[in-house]
Amino acid sequence: xNARDNVLGRIRAxxxxxxxxxxxxxxxxxxxxxxxxxxxxxxxxxxPVSRFRERCLSLSSTVxxxxxxxxxxxxxxRYLTINRLPxxxxxxxxxxxxxxxxxxxxxxxxxxxxxxxxxxTGTYCAIAETGTLMLLSGASNPMKNSLLPETHIAVVSESRxxxxxxxxxxxxxxxxxxxxxxxxxxxxPSRTADIEMTLVIGxxxxxxxxxxxxxx
Amino acid sequence: MHVSSQQFKRKAAxxxxxxxxxxxxxxxxxxxxxxxxxxxxxLDNFETIREAAKQTRDFALAHLDYLLEEFERxxxxxxxxxxxxxxxxxxxQLVLDIARxxxxxxxxxxxxxxxxxxxxxxxxxxxxxxxxxxDLGEYIIQEADETPSHIIAPAIHRTSExxxxxxxxxxxxxxxxxxxxxxxxxxxxLRPHFLNADMGISGANFLVAQTGSSMIVTNEGNxxxxxxxxxxxxxxxxxEKVLPTLEDVSFILRLLTRSATGQxxxxxxxxxxxxxxxGDQDGPEQFHIxxxxxxxxxxxxxxxxxxxxxxxCGACMNHCPVYQNIGGHPYGWVYPGPIGAVLTxxxxxxxxxxxxxNAATLCNQxxxxxxxxxxxxxxxxxxxxxxxxxxxxxxxxxxxxRLWGWTARHPTVYAWITRIAARLGRWAGGSARLxxxxxxxxxxxxxxxxxxxxxxxxxxLYTARAKRHS
Numbered sequence: 100x101n102a103r104d105n106v107l108g109r110i111r112a113x114x115x116x117x118x119x120x121x122x123x124x125x126x127x128x129x130x131x132x133x134x135x136x137x138x139x140x141x142x143x144x145x146x147p148v149s150r151f152r153e154r155c156l157s158l159s160s161t162v163x164x165x166x167x168x169x170x171x172x173x174x175x176x177r178y179l180t181i182n183r184l185p186x187x188x189x190x191x192x193x194x195x196x197x198x199x200x201x202x203x204x205x206x207x208x209x210x211x212x213x214x215x216x217x218x219x220t221g222t223y224c225a226i227a228e229t230g231t232l233m234l235l236s237g238a239s240n241p242m243k244n245s246l247l248p249e250t251h252i253a254v255v256s257e258s259r260x261x262x263x264x265x266x267x268x269x270x271x272x273x274x275x276x277x278x279x280x281x282x283x284x285x286x287x288p289s290r291t292a293d294i295e296m297t298l299v300i301g302x303x304x305x306x307x308x309x310x311x312x313x314x315x
Numbered sequence: 316m317h318v319s320s321q322q323f324k325r326k327a328a329x330x331x332x333x334x335x336x337x338x339x340x341x342x343x344x345x346x347x348x349x350x351x352x353x354x355x356x357x358l359d360n361f362e363t364i365r366e367a368a369k370q371t372r373d374f375a376l377a378h379l380d381y382l383l384e385e386f387e388r389x390x391x392x393x394x395x396x397x398x399x400x401x402x403x404x405x406x407x408q409l410v411l412d413i414a415r416x417x418x419x420x421x422x423x424x425x426x427x428x429x430x431x432x433x434x435x436x437x438x439x440x441x442x443x444x445x446x447x448x449x450d451l452g453e454y455i456i457q458e459a460d461e462t463p464s465h466i467i468a469p470a471i472h473r474t475s476e477x478x479x480x481x482x483x484x485x486x487x488x489x490x491x492x493x494x495x496x497x498x499x500x501x502x503x504x505l506r507p508h509f510l511n512a513d514m515g516i517s518g519a520n521f522l523v524a525q526t527g528s529s530m531i532v533t534n535e536g537n538x539x540x541x542x543x544x545x546x547x548x549x550x551x552x553x554x555e556k557v558l559p560t561l562e563d564v565s566f567i568l569r570l571l572t573r574s575a576t577g578q579x580x581x582x583x584x585x586x587x588x589x590x591x592x593x594g595d596q597d598g599p600e601q602f603h604i605x606x607x608x609x610x611x612x613x614x615x616x617x618x619x620x621x622x623x624x625x626x627x628c629g630a631c632m633n634h635c636p637v638y639q640n641i642g643g644h645p646y647g648w649v650y651p652g653p654i655g656a657v658l659t660x661x662x663x664x665x666x667x668x669x670x671x672x673n674a675a676t677l678c679n680q681x682x683x684x685x686x687x688x689x690x691x692x693x694x695x696x697x698x699x700x701x702x703x704x705x706x707x708x709x710x711x712x713x714x715x716x717r718l719w720g721w722t723a724r725h726p727t728v729y730a731w732i733t734r735i736a737a738r739l740g741r742w743a744g745g746s747a748r749l750x751x752x753x754x755x756x757x758x759x760x761x762x763x764x765x766x767x768x769x770x771x772x773x774x775x776l777y778t779a780r781a782k783r784h785s
Binding site: 138 | 339342343345346347357358359360363364367368371377378379380381382383384385393398399400401405449450451452455468469470471473474475478494495497498499501502505506509510524525526528534535536537539540542543544554559560561562563565566567568569576579580581582583584585586587588589590591592594595596597598606608612613615616
C-alpha cells in the first residue's frame with residue numbers, strides 16, 4: 100500500500116464506504132464536472148464599461164481612453180511623462196507593430212528581467228464586477244511584465260469587458276479549450292496591510308496599474 | 316509546528332497584560348470587522364451565496380475521493396506531478412526529495428498554513444536549504460523567529476515600532492518608522508531572492524477537480540512570483556481543498572475575500588495548471604502538487620466534519636472577543652481563534668489542547684460570520700463533551716460536576732444546600748450587598764464584585780407566595 104491508496108482508503112472509510120463510487124453513484128458528480136453550472140450570482144444591473152471603470156478607480160488603478168489601438172503609444176508616453184516615470188518599457192509581442200519610437204519611447208518586446216520599470220501588456224478580457232484584468236500565460240504573454248515592473252500598463256479592449264469571472268471562464272473555454280498554464284486575475288496594484296493593518300499600495304507586484312481602454 | 320496549546324491559560328494571561336500586543340491589534344476591529352460588514356452589502360443575495368457555499372463544500376467533502384482522483388487525472392494530463400502524503404513528516408520529506416533531485420539551494424515560499432503545520436521551513440533549513448518567506452507578514456515573523464498569530468495577517472501581534480527595530484537589525488539599513496517605507500525596504504530586500512531562487516513553494520486556496528488546477532489568493536504579488544519565476548514549483552494542499560469546478564471557486568471567492576479582508580476581490584487570483592508549456596514565455600519546468608492528509612481523514616469521519624468546510628478566511632477570529640483580546644499565540648499551534656479551537660484538538664489530539672474548546676463564551680459571532688456556516692460553537696461544545704467523557708478535565712471540576720449531579724437528583728438536599736448558600740452569601744455581602752472575595756472563585760472576583768443573594772432561595776419565596784395567595 101502506498102500513501103495514495105492509504106489516504107483514499109481512509110477517505111472512503113470516513114465517508115462510510117469501503118470502495119470507490121459506483122458508476123451510478125458517480126453519475127451526478129460527473130454531470131456536475133461537465134456542466135459548468137454557476138453558483139448564485141449577485142444582481143448585476145449596471146452597464147459593464149462604466150462599472151469596470153469605476154471599480155478600477157476604487158482599486159487605485161488609473162484609466163485612460165483611446166479610440167483605436169494606434170493611439171496607445173501616445174497615451175502611454177503622456178502617462179509616463181506626467182508621472183515622471185522612465186520611458187524605457189518592456190512589452191508583450193502583440194504590440195510590436197505600434198509606433199513606439201515615433202512618440203519617443205524605447206519599448207522592447209521581451210519578458211521583464213526584474214530590472215525594468217514599466218511593463219505593457221494586453222488583457223485577455225476584463226471583469227466589470229470587480230475591475231479585474233484576466234491575463235493568460237502563453238507565447239505572446241510574458242506574465243512577468245504585469246508583475247515585476249513597478250508600473251503595469253494594461254491595454255483593454257472595451258468590447259472584451261465581461262460582467263463577471265464566470266463569463267471569463269465561458270469565453271476561455273470557447274476560444275481556447277483547455278486552460279493555459281496560468282490564468283491570473285489582476286485587480287489593481289499590489290497591496291499589503293501586514294504591518295499594523297495599515298494599507299500600503301505597492302509591495303512585491305506593481306505600484307501602479309494604468310488601464311488603457313480601447314473603445315469601439 | 317510544536318504544539319504548546321496546553322499553556323493556553325498562562326499565555327492568555329500574559330497576552331492580556333501585554334500593552335504592545337493591544338496596540339498592535341487595535342486596528343483589527345476597524346479594518347477587518349467593519350470592512351467585512353461593508354463589503355458584504357455589495358452582494359444583495361449574500362445569504363443565498365453563503366448557503367450555496369456551504370452545500371458545495373459539503374458536496375465536495377462527501378465525494379472527496381472521487382474529486383481528488385479526478386483532480387489527479389486532470390493535473391497529471393497537463394504535466395503536473397501529483398504526490399500524496401499521509402503525515403506532515405511525509406510532506407517535508409517529499410519536498411526535500413524534490414529539492415535534492417533538482418539541486419535546489421534556495422526556495423521562495425508563498426504563505427502556506429499547511430507548511431506551518433508540518434514545520435516545513437525548519438526541516439528544509441536543517442537540510443541546508445535556504446528558505447525565504449515572501450508574504451510580508453510571514454517574512455517578518457520568519458526574521459523574528461516567531462510563529463504566525465493570524466492565518467491571513469501572521470504578524471498582526473507586532474507593532475510597527477517592533478518591526479522597525481527588527482528590520483534595522485536584520486537589514487543593517489537606517490531605521491525607518493514609516494510603514495510605507497518599511498514595506499518598500501522589504502520589497503527591495505526580497506526582490507533578488509525572487510529572481511534567483513531555484514524553487515517556489517505555495518499553498519493552495521483551492522484545487523479544481525475539473526481542470527487539475529491549483530489556485531491561490533494573494534494581495535502582494537509574491538504568490539504570482541512563487542508560481543512563475545523559479546524553475547520548480549511545489550504546491551502543498553490538504554485533501555479538503557478540492558472543489559468540483561471553476562464556477563464553484565468563482566462564486567465562493569465572492570465570500571472568501573470579503574470575509575477575510577473586506578475586499579470585493581483580492582489583488583491576485585492565480586489559477587495554475589501544469590508546468591510551462593511549449594512556447595510559453597515563462598513558468599516553471601516542473602510543477603509538483605502534494606495532496607496531504609495529516610489528520611484530515613480523522614476529522615472527516617468524525618462529528619467535527621463541518622470544520623473541514625473551512626476556506627481559511629479568518630473571519631471567525633477577527634470577530635471573536637477572546638481572540639481580539641489575546642491574539643493568536645496563546646492558542647499554541649497553527650490555527651488560532653474559534654476555528655483553531657476546533658482544528659487544533661482535532662489534528663493534534665484533544666489531550667494536547669484541553670483548554671482551547673473552553674476558550675470561548677459560545678457567543679456565536681464566529682458562527683454568524685462564517686462564510687460556509689461552520690457551527691463553531693456547536694463543535695466546541697462537542698469537544699467539551701468529549702473532554703468530560705474522556706476524563707480530560709481537572710479533578711476538581713470532575714468532582715464538582717459529580718457532586719452537582721448528585722444533588723440535582725436529590726431535591727431535598729439541593730434545597731438545603733441552596734438555603735445555606737443563600738444565607739451565607741447574604742451575610743458575606745454585608746451592607747454593600749457585594750461579595751468581594753469568593754473562595755475558589757477568584758477568577759470572577761479578581762476583576763469584579765459579585766452581587767450577593769438576597770438571603771432566601773427561589774423555592775422559599777415561591778412557597779411563601781403560594782401560602783399568601785391560598
